[in-house]
Amino acid sequence: MTLAEKAYDALRHDIIRGELAPGRPLRLADLSQRYGMGFSPLREALNRLQAERLVMAESLRGFRVAPLSLDELHDAMALRIVIETEALKASIGHGDDAWASGIVSALYALNLQAARTGGEANIWTLEARHHAFHRALLAACNSPWMMEFFERLYAATERYRIPVLLAAALPAGRDVQAEHSALAQATLDRDAGKASALLDQHYRRTVDDLAEAIRANDGDILRVRLFG
Amino acid sequence: MTLAEKAYDALRHDIIRGELAPGRPLRLADLSQRYGMGFSPLREALNRLQAERLVMAESLRGFRVAPLSLDELHDAMALRIVIETEALKASIGHGDDAWASGIVSALYALNLQAARTGGEANIWTLEARHHAFHRALLAACNSPWMMEFFERLYAATERYRIPVLLAAALPAGRDVQAEHSALAQATLDRDAGKASALLDQHYRRTVDDLAEAIRANDGDILRVRLFG
DNA sequence: TGCAACCGGATTTTCGAAAGAATTTGGAAT
DNA sequence: ATTCCAAATTCTTTCGAAAATCCGGTTGCA
Incomplete structure (x- = not known):
């Protein structure tokens, strides 16, 4: 299992369980610390989650946990x-x-x-x-x-x-x-x-x-x- | 618009139109040449498209255009x-x-x-x-x-x-x-x-x-x- | 005071190279 | 001729640094 896949599973898990709260900005430096890996696998995971609407992305402003309503x-x-x-x-x-x-x-x-x-x-x-x-x-x-x-x-x-x-x-x-x-x-x-x-x-x-x-x-x- | 977004649009476009044929392996070196950018934005785009089922990924074996049936x-x-x-x-x-x-x-x-x-x-x-x-x-x-x-x-x-x-x-x-x-x-x-x-x-x-x-x-x- | 331009730090995005894994090649042994 | 193994090659994955961009605060000016 690649790091990007691990990152995807971990992020998805933490978002669904609310450990990463709705609306929270997902800063790469923080995530890198939290999950113990570099930026590349994290960005790949975030892009997959963006396509799944669990994460929102804004051009040049990074990612955040998708809000609830x-x-x-x-x-x-x-x-x-x-x-x-x-x-x-x-x-x-x-x-x-x-x-x-x-x-x-x-x-x-x-x-x-x-x-x-x-x-x-x-x-x-x-x-x-x-x-x-x-x-x-x-x-x-x-x-x-x-x-x-x-x-x-x-x-x-x-x-x-x-x-x-x-x-x-x-x-x-x-x-x-x-x-x-x-x-x-x-x-x-x-x-x-x-x-x-x-x-x-x-x-x-x-x-x-x-x-x-x-x-x-x-x-x-x-x-x-x-x-x- | 970031390069990753351009890559996403271009790849999606080319896959849907069949310019990238079903089943075709998507090698990073080729794509880098084709779209004139480095690996990072391409991999991000491929991960998004994977989540959309337009691209299939296999661990450590890269990406390919999703097949038709x-x-x-x-x-x-x-x-x-x-x-x-x-x-x-x-x-x-x-x-x-x-x-x-x-x-x-x-x-x-x-x-x-x-x-x-x-x-x-x-x-x-x-x-x-x-x-x-x-x-x-x-x-x-x-x-x-x-x-x-x-x-x-x-x-x-x-x-x-x-x-x-x-x-x-x-x-x-x-x-x-x-x-x-x-x-x-x-x-x-x-x-x-x-x-x-x-x-x-x-x-x-x-x-x-x-x-x-x-x-x-x-x-x-x-x-x-x-x-x- | 109001406002715009601008700087400095924080953050994202991208690149290029190194590391790691799979596949192919070529050769030796059976 | 065939099978097996190891080296070489190809390709993916990951990292670390450089480039680009954004944000907040501050300065300079009317």
Whole structure:
């Protein structure tokens, strides 16, 4: 693995998790220090991330972490619904036993982690398994373009979810794991209409909850932090 | 404009037009000669294009122009239909007079160019206006993510259209300009159902024609040209 | 005071060379 | 003739420094 690839992974990771705050300028000298490498691999990684809209670039003024906004959250989630319901239908059409087993396994692992509390609870493990579950649902759609856009939008929206999860600011009265199970069941039953309706509903609730949590937080989660 | 940005524009342009053939290795020394700049700006541009799937990269083995395949054409066009019909409905919902005027103007300019023959006919002008027309239809969708994916998929599918246009291998018996006019009319009439149906139909015909032309050409258009 | 030009430091961008990795070549042994 | 190994070559990747640009503050002038 080249340094540029390491830089890409590390920067992407740190941006999505919010360790590099939205709006923060990404100075090459700082990054060089932080990641222990020269400018060239960092610039290559930043250019890739720019194309993915995780980083913004301005000519001769360098790079900064892409900002967040409620508008973008709504935009990205609305498009996720369009693309993922379509991909789910295709997946249900094409999926074989390996695909179905993948869903069962991903759901099981997700439920295990979701049930853990206290020291065993780990938001990053939970997040990874949540991602894996949603990917497993779509995995058989047989469309590289859909999968790419799924990954792009997942990363974009994860940036909103993570600070909310960290603040444990999720509204009660919602059984997310039950939604996941129902979604998996409808998918495994090859009921495309029901499965995509459940997925749509799942995401509508998610975006409502996120928007609510952000409002409750006075938008601090989104606030552009120029330094830090 | 920095050299890296110039390199990005030039490479993107040359890849989409097929001047850099699918599959061709992109050696830094060659590119440096071709575009008259050092390695750094070229590598930055290549990394951006890699993220856009116009270029493929392999660790320590450099870059090559992304290959073409019938499968990818079908995949990309199918997703264009999903995204653009959605964007068109949203555009019809939000569009104001400036948006409507933009469509009229883009359609007029496209028709002018499409009517020209002989020395006045210019495939690149035609292509630019075709792109501008389709963009104008969606311009009011108010979704940066949809517009980005539209641009990505347009670029991806343009790579298949251009060699066919250059070979003038379009099947007769289809009045593409009439389809554009009808589509514009339904859109301006704010008939979302009819407009998206026409757009869907327009693209289904396009993909059929392209696939047919490529088959007639024995797939030579897609053939990976390792040297070229 | 208001304003424009200008300097100095900070930062990005680019280059050229060195380092590192893969591929090819050529030759020796089987 | 074929296989294997090592040297040579080609190419990518990375670094460090030089060039270009931006930003903030200050000076000079009306």
